[in-house]
Amino acid sequence: xxxxxxxxxLLAGEAGPLRQWAMDHQVKVGRYLGAKDxxxxxxxxxxxxxxxxxxxxxxxxxxxxxxxPEQRRVKIPTITDPRGTDFAAAERMKQxxxxxxxxxxxxxxxxxxSVLMTNTCINYQTIMPPVKGEHAAYGDTGVVIYTNxxxxxxxxxxxxxxxxxAGLTGRTPRYGFHLDERRxxxxxxxxxWTPRELNEWGALGGVVGRLAGDYWQVxxxxxxxRIPGSDEMKHFGAALASFGSxxxxxxxxxxxxxxxxxxxxxKGKAIREHAVGEQDVRALQKRYINEVDSVDLVVFxxxxxxxxxxxxxxxxxxxxxxxIPLLAVTxxxxxxxxxxxxxxxxxxxxxxxxxxxxCFYQSYAREMAEANNWKKLATNSAKLTNIxxxxxxxxxxxxxxxxxxxxxxxxxxxx
Amino acid sequence: MSNKIFYATAGMGKKLQGEALVAKxxxxxxxxxxxxxxxxxxxEHKLAGQSYNGRILILDAAxxxxxxxxxxxxxxxxxxxxxxxxxxxxxxxxxxxxxxxDVTLISGFDIDITQAIPNxxxxxxxxxxxxxxxxx
Numbered sequence: 121x122x123x124x125x126x127x128x129x130l131l132a133g134e135a136g137p138l139r140q141w142a143m144d145h146q147v148k149v150g151r152y153l154g155a156k157d158x159x160x161x162x163x164x165x166x167x168x169x170x171x172x173x174x175x176x177x178x179x180x181x182x183x184x185x186x187x188x189p190e191q192r193r194v195k196i197p198t199i200t201d202p203r204g205t206d207f208a209a210a211e212r213m214k215q216x217x218x219x220x221x222x223x224x225x226x227x228x229x230x231x232x233x234s235v236l237m238t239n240t241c242i243n244y245q246t247i248m249p250p251v252k253g254e255h256a257a258y259g260d261t262g263v264v265i266y267t268n269x270x271x272x273x274x275x276x277x278x279x280x281x282x283x284x285x286a287g288l289t290g291r292t293p294r295y296g297f298h299l300d301e302r303r304x305x306x307x308x309x310x311x312x313w314t315p316r317e318l319n320e321w322g323a324l325g326g327v328v329g330r331l332a333g334d335y336w337q338v339x340x341x342x343x344x345x346r347i348p349g350s351d352e353m354k355h356f357g358a359a360l361a362s363f364g365s366x367x368x369x370x371x372x373x374x375x376x377x378x379x380x381x382x383x384x385x386x387k388g389k390a391i392r393e394h395a396v397g398e399q400d401v402r403a404l405q406k407r408y409i410n411e412v413d414s415v416d417l418v419v420f421x422x423x424x425x426x427x428x429x430x431x432x433x434x435x436x437x438x439x440x441x442x443x444i445p446l447l448a449v450t451x452x453x454x455x456x457x458x459x460x461x462x463x464x465x466x467x468x469x470x471x472x473x474x475x476x477x478x479c480f481y482q483s484y485a486r487e488m489a490e491a492n493n494w495k496k497l498a499t500n501s502a503k504l505t506n507i508x509x510x511x512x513x514x515x516x517x518x519x520x521x522x523x524x525x526x527x528x529x530x531x532x533x534x535x
Numbered sequence: 536m537s538n539k540i541f542y543a544t545a546g547m548g549k550k551l552q553g554e555a556l557v558a559k560x561x562x563x564x565x566x567x568x569x570x571x572x573x574x575x576x577x578x579e580h581k582l583a584g585q586s587y588n589g590r591i592l593i594l595d596a597a598x599x600x601x602x603x604x605x606x607x608x609x610x611x612x613x614x615x616x617x618x619x620x621x622x623x624x625x626x627x628x629x630x631x632x633x634x635x636x637d638v639t640l641i642s643g644f645d646i647d648i649t650q651a652i653p654n655x656x657x658x659x660x661x662x663x664x665x666x667x668x669x670x671x
Contacts, residue, residue, distance in 0.1 A: 174609030279604020335626035
């Protein structure tokens, strides 16, 4: 890899051991993935809940946080993905003191590095969406796919260590979706139907993700009969990234790099095509519903809910009462708005809980299941259905309205 | 079949030998594993219920989210971790995680590596220079 004089000096340790580690990490990753150099980035976004970090990861952060301020502070705006708890709700969720202790230690270490604890996976809706063409180092696959596809920014999946490295050096290896040639479509999805509900957009993301198959595939979706809104794009992208490890999609005539379908098709080269319709989306949803006839809780999370989704949920719950736990997870930026506008009060009056700054599956989901005797859950998030099985839950994928009716029917699945 | 060698396009980590655990399926530490018990836990995974500790995992593609980048380090610290990862296709997360945790990783073959190596085979991984996996 070609390194500038500045990058060479970091690698030589002239700015301290943390920046030296960061540059060394970036060179190792860049070499593996064929990067020829590094590209300056405008923001970094770190996924680092303590369920992932574990004790070893927290100690690793704490050791770096002891360095002098000029050696440990990030160089560019660096923000965080959801944490592993909402401290105000931890007791209700039956999270253990050791989990909260780890969280507090990780937060303290990040704050010492001047990381902004935004604790959100919807920063593109709430913090500062990137501008088309900007290079960034985002963690959280849902953030990466949304900002690549809907904003036209450029990022790879940056896991916690790599996003922290980017924050410390202001750069990231230039491979993958930083390159023009990697952003062209590799498969075309011809739609005969356009989803309506958020869970349907998520299920479509799941179908396309399975067809795509791996990180390096870029689907272009053609034939949609309307422009999906931000929350619809959010659920579609999050599920596509989750099921397929996909980081970029185009929608012909909709997303910024695909003003015309031809703009994202490789010149003189055919790409594989798939026809996808309503039956494919219903089949994916049915697979989850078939195994579950009742649930222990309802979860709206993954991604965190926007203020608009919280309003929809509050409207659906008005005049009803949830008879099983109903959790609605949002960001620390949206929660005060929801409080101020009375949405939190309406949801909680109906038996729900509005949680902030966490994500259900990133919050010790297995331990919460054991402590609360939760085995089956309903959600409108296709991403969550894909993930949560690994934590021992059986999920049902329903619309937001059906989730609410299920919660109010004591957990019996209502479709 | 013995001593057959398959070259990869990229590698990192240390040269080692061990027993292969093979499936035509994806890999994500968050989605697929019970990391405390050291077993595949996602019911749909083809290795569900099987221990990965100390095995050389040979799978199709890196899947899922970004958490694996931290999780491999945490798994390595507790010494309940695969000895190496061999994948047809990586995503950046797997590379970032292997780099932090110092777990051996090779990927990119001109054949489907999950079909070429039998489950339970003894293999050698060399991640340096011209990376390869060789059946012993």
